[in-house]
Amino acid sequence: MPAFFPYWVVVLHFLNIFLMFLLFRSGLEVLSAFPKLYWHDDCPPGREWLRLSKKMYGADSRRPWTSLDEEESWSPVVALPGRKNLGLGRHWHFMTVQFWILTGAVYVGLVVATGYWHYLVPTRWGLVPDSINSIGTYLRFEIPPKIPGQPFEPAQKLAYFVVIFLLAPFQIATGAAMSPSLLARLPWYGTLFGGKQGARSLHFLGMCAFASFIVVHVFLVVVHGLPEELAAIVLGDAGADRRLALGVGLSGLLAIVVFHVVITWFSLRYRRRTQRLLGRMVDPMEKVLSRTASSHQAYRQQDISPYHRVNGYPPPGQEYAAMAVDDFRDYRLMVGGLVGRPLSLSLQDLRALGDQHQVTKHNCIQGWTAVAEWAGVPLARLVAEAGPQEAARYLVFYALDDKGLTEGEGRYGFFYETIPIHLATAPQTILALDMNGAPLPIEHGAPVRLRVETQLGFKMVKWIAAIEFVAGVEDIGMGMGGWREDQQYYARAAGI
Structure with a gap:
């Protein structure tokens, strides 16, 4: 003893x-x-x-x-x-x-x-x-x-x-x-x-x-x-x-x-x-x-939350407001960077790439959660359509919202986030066009938002304007891997 x-x-x-x-x-x-x-x-x-x-x-x-x-x-x-x-x-x-x-x-x-x-x-x-x-x-x-x-x-x-x-x-x-x-x-x-x-x-x-x-x-x-x-x-x-x-x-x-x-x-x-x-x-x-976990979520319709919080105010500019009034008919998603085929896609073009429905749980980094049904294009389809070059390792998503106008507190610049290409091709990673059976609401990211179901919400960019395939993130923004990482010191990976 x-x-x-x-x-x-x-x-x-x-x-x-x-x-x-x-x-x-x-x-x-x-x-x-x-x-x-x-x-x-x-x-x-x-x-x-x-x-x-x-x-x-x-x-x-x-x-x-x-x-x-x-x-x-x-x-x-x-x-x-x-x-x-x-x-x-x-x-x-x-x-x-x-x-x-x-x-x-x-x-x-x-x-x-x-x-x-x-x-x-x-x-x-x-x-x-x-x-x-x-x-x-x-x-x-x-x-x-x-x-x-x-x-x-x-x-x-x-x-x-x-x-x-x-x-x-x-x-x-x-x-x-x-x-x-x-x-x-x-x-x-x-x-x-x-x-x-x-x-x-x-x-x-x-x-x-x-x-x-x-x-x-x-x-x-x-x-x-x-x-x-x-x-x-x-x-x-x-x-x-x-x-x-x-x-x-x-x-x-x-x-x-x-x-x-x-x-x-x-x-x-x-x-x-x-x-x-x-x-x-x-x-x-x-x-x-982030690399070892793939999403296997399959919640039921009755699990959908009656109220779903939002994080961030919509873009305040006249250009976005004009697109919204016209149901985003003139919207184009630009896809470029290290790809074999640069793309310019309308909402109709995106819908033609495929349709995937999933009822999943949103996990905000702040701590709140909500369940919703999302529908849209499997991002893997768009990746295949663009034909990334061998050097491409990350996707950068650029948003339409200027955080200096919508968020303030000393922070500035248009929002952007990055994800590694292996997450882009995961089974439940989609570009969402619909939410709960209706076109994506403005406050939740219309016309297009990203859903990466193994990550925290700040990675799921709303109001997407363009996607760029890059070899690394060091030359994007301040080089930390995303707007929140740059200006709020978040971690680049968001699995916990």
Whole structure:
């Protein structure tokens, strides 16, 4: 049987604290983009079970609004990095979660290998009533006795078991159930949690459970005797020098605080550097998901959401308005770049290339979802028609909307996005011309929008004007792979 606190427990305990605070703060940044929680994937406005915002929008609102209007700007004191930086918050969150899972895997491996599991895993059902008795003892302001031959009393042991072997895997499972690539490949997985919104709500509640555990855990450390407990936790020996333990413990906590101050300042001051640095650790995971997952979605007509949010205002120019009034009869989709046959296609030409219907779930990067029926041209048909050259590796989609006019907030330029050619030829990647049995509405991207069902919504360009086949994206825009990547520091791949 190992010592009560072997050094590997001390080290991994500190690493877990370090990583958990990164996850908390970056998770709050992600939540601030859509601070509303639902139990159903339709996300009807006003029907959320929790709203962490004063903003109120309704499906029948007289004033046009988009989901970006629901975003909150939370303080960098609580969110990492704060101030409406969803892209960077996601980078921090997904970078951290990889190390948190690795730390947990190492911990569990050592727990099993060293026999430490005897301290953590209940071996009899009687531990449950014993834990209830222990809690009652605490409520009488007394300290319950430890389990004979073990370092914990029953409630402690049961709590550690739940947190390590149940709550942590639960957080990983619910986090995975929010990935559009995973949900598109395995639609049944999301149903285990009531859909993506159910998983999102459960993930939030899991975070609250972790936070509550930390508060109670720290309180009990104080109750049980701070000097001895601190010496055991920090130095692995309850009888060690308590002044040294206090100094090391406070230094470790101070280091965590300083680290958070520095990375928050750095992230807000050097956003592009932060995007590039964290992207080196996050992008490979997203690319693997994007490449290996193909969409197998087949929702039913009755699953279609009664209300489907929009993200972004339509192009305000007179040219677009004139086309819309004339039902886009003069519209032409220009296709060029590294192709054997440049194309100029009307809506009628596009419809002649094929017709594919699919009922799929839209996953916005902010967090909301909705199910709709989309119909249009399989993009693979257009790719074949254009005949891409061997050097062509990406497709660039140029939109008609000038974000400097429709979005503002210091951002500018006409919207564009890129996808690798393997996504362009995926089975459920289409150029949508219809939505829910009718021509595509203006607010949802008329006359043509992209649907890539394994990706987040920002990749699905609306109001498409042209498509270009290119060898790389480094010379397009600011070179990060898309308008959101350029100006909001999103990841290039969008599978999680």
